[in-house]
Amino acid sequence: MNGYMGQVLYVNLSSGETRVEPLPEEQARAFVGGSGLAARIAWDMIDRHTDPLGPDNPLILMTGPLVGTAMPSAGRYSICARSPLTGIWGEANSGGFVGPQLRFAGYDGIVITGQASEPTWLSIVEGQAELRDAAALWGLDAYETQARVRQELGEPKARVVCIGAAGENRVKMAAVMNDHGRAAGRTGLGAVMGAKNLKAIGLRGTAQVPVAHPDALRDTAREITHNLDEDIPAIAIQLAGTAGYVDMALMYGDMPIRYYQQGEWSAASNLSGVLMVDQFQNRNTACYRCPIACGRETRAPSYGVDAVDGPEYETLGALGTLPMIGDLEAVIYAGHLCNVLGLDTISAGATIALACEMFEQGILTPANTGGVEIRYGDAAMVHRLIGMMARREGFGDLLAEGSASLAERFGVPELAVTVNRLEVPVHDPRAFAGMAAIYALSPRGACHMQGDMYGVDTGQGAPWELGVPPGDRFETSEEKGRVAARQQAWRNLYNALILCQFQNPGVEPLLAAFNSVTGWELQADDLMTIGKRIVTLKRQLNLRLGLCRADERLPDLLTRPLTEGGTEGNVPDLDALLRGAYAEYGWDMETGQPGQEAAAALQLET
Ligand code: SF4
Incomplete structure (x- = not known):
């Protein structure tokens, strides 16, 4: 079957059993790969009784036919399960090198069920799968974990999927991290991994993806790369990353401000991608075979951090304009904290901003936040709440359940800007x-x-x-x-x-x-x-x-027109x-x- 490794690894963490099954060709033809094929596999495995944090919820990593081939910018993998945050289908995907490496290790995907009795990590090297003791990894942050797994494998080029503190603590918006600070962020799949006591997956292999017409693929890949010279959006993100969209988003009113309730804010332009490149960028980075290289490595010297992955546009909005933090370096640092702790920056930032709004309205008071004053514009407070959320400390335990849960708990469900319990990202309808x-x-x-x-x-x-x-x-x-x-x-x-x-x-x-x-x-x-x-x-x-x-x-707040800015008076x-x-x-x-x-x-x- 060209375009596929032709096999899927099944791992049962309760029994410790691993087995390999052929990938059914008719399923590949119908659903191709990634989250499509994962949904088809999940179709046979989950129903409304499946506990998202229980052993029966399958955690499915899946690649697609283009991954690991000569096709440019096709280095991604999907991770899917029933979401603990939303209760419905959960999926996220991430770039970097994990997708190709999973295929080079011999598999199109991995289906993980069960629950290990002790912290465990999964090693897959040249097709050989082995469950290993992760006692020494538990408690490490996402970056330390990746380095340790590579060390334990003795494979400096191994690629690692892992969770940080948020996943270990089953925080409902925990991300799955890979390739340093790249995140499969949304829908809380890090919590599913944590609930399975699975700290990491280390991957290494040298197999090749079978390609039906390699010469034709190479020609197409060359043409695509050549044509990027005329692809203005691609050039824009090459220059300033996704952060390069900030100025345009503010003009359109696409970047929500003050928990989706304000149309303009002069300090928002401090978060511009152009300023980020000028003041805080170390270098740009690329996923597997990607000529665009939209990734950024920045720094936050005031916080003692000399290498930060990101921030992306979504992070600048969720941890910047939503809670009204107009200090670019403080937002970069907030994104860094989410990366090492393994949190989805969108859901984390939006939930903190909701708490700001509830505090401002007097729905939350220091009496129920453990004395924390949760005010718009307080960067130190945002940094503190990120840590409390990832560790479920004090009021952070409520934040860790997500926006919908927080609003319901205090009797204001209409205040949560979520759709099907997932926080609305930084694009205003x-x-x-x-x-x-x-x-x-x-x-x-x-x-x-x-x-x-x-x-x-x-x-x-x-x-x-x-x-x-x-x-x-x-x-x-x-x-x-x-x-x-x-x-x-x-x-x-x-x-x-x-x-x-x-x-x-x-x-x-x-x-x-x-x-x-x-x-x-x-x-x-x-x-x-x-x-x-x-x-x-x-x-x-x-x-x-x-x-x-x-x-x-749509959530109630998004059905109210704003009185100024790029969306003035408009509601879809x-x-x-x-x-x-x-x-x-x-x-x-x-x-x-x-x-x-x-x-x-x-x-x-x-
Ligand atoms: S570097 Fe950016 S543009 Fe290239 S594949 Fe990764 S996310 Fe996409």
Whole structure:
């Protein structure tokens, strides 16, 4: 099977058993890889009784056919499970070198079930899997853990997936970390790993991914790399990382301020990517075979840290504009704390900002925060709360449960800016209306990585040929809902291949690469069909896990227009958008289930 290593490693941490199973070709053809294939595997393993932190919840690491090949920017892996933060399908993916290394070690993916009785780590070297004692690793931060695992393997080039304190303490927004400070951040999958007593996975191998037409793939890869010279968005993030979007986001009103309630703030421009490059950048960094190299290494000398991974745009918003921290170095340091402790910066920052708002409204007082004054603009407080959250110390124990839980506990559920209990990232649907449909229908709750309508409507990387043209960013018609659904399907295909979403060579080059790797003779329309099939399968899984149509809503604060800034007076009409998206997917407006016709066209069960 070209494009695949052809086997998946199954690990049961309760029994200590490991076994290898062939990857079913029909599943690979239907769901490709990444979170698509992981969802298909999970379909046979989870239902509404599966405890996200229990032994039966499978933690699935999965690569895709492009990973580890000559295709540029295809060095990612997905990690998936039922989310402890949201209760529905959880998925995250991360770049770096882990995805390719997992394939070179011999596997397309790993499915981990059970619960080890003692801290454990998993070694996979040249196909050989071994469970090892992690007593000496437990308690180490994410960076120390990666270094120690490499040392214990005696493989300085090994790649490591691990958790920090947050994962060990089952913090609901714990990230899975790899390649120093890269994070599979969202939906709390670090807590699933921690609950399994699995501290790390060390990977090393020298196998090669079988490619059907290597010469054709090399030609396509060369063409894609050559064409990057004319890809303005790619050049922009090469120059300033994703932080380079800050200035544009502020202009559009896309970067939420003061817990999503303020349209303008002069200090926000302190967080500009241009300033970051000028004042704090050490160097830029790249994932496996990526000519874009959007990664940043910065520094925070005032805090004694000379190398920080990031910050990304999302971190600058979640730990900057949301809690009103306009000191760039303080935000860089906050991101660093999240990296070493293994926390999702988006959910962590948004939850702290919610606490600021609750404190300001008098809903929280020092009496129930253990004496901590949680005020907007206090960088030292943000740094302190990050540590308390990761260690579940004092009030941090409540923060560790996430925004929805915090707001419910104090009787103000309407205050949490979440969709399906996942904190809304740093893209405001009042700025790009299509994001309202994306958030409401995202398989993992509010997610900007499964339908970037802010990219589409600013002309960045949209697949026009497949019916995703840029348009009016405020439009909330049914047609806009259809476009959003197509972009959501397109990005779900990306998350299956797995290709970085900053690599947008166009439909034809991507199709050529996919066909060259696999030898399949897919047409462009097939790509959209696969994307819709994956979204629909994840939806069916979520309906099984208890999701219902009433959950497809925007949080209250995002339905209120702002009085100034780039979104002034604008609120999207979610109902119109959803009617269009439902029609595009062929889902029933009453039940939320795919109709018979849609299910048949997508070759899915009903
Ligand atoms: S663009 Fe950035 S995130 Fe994407 S593969 Fe390249 S370095 Fe990694």
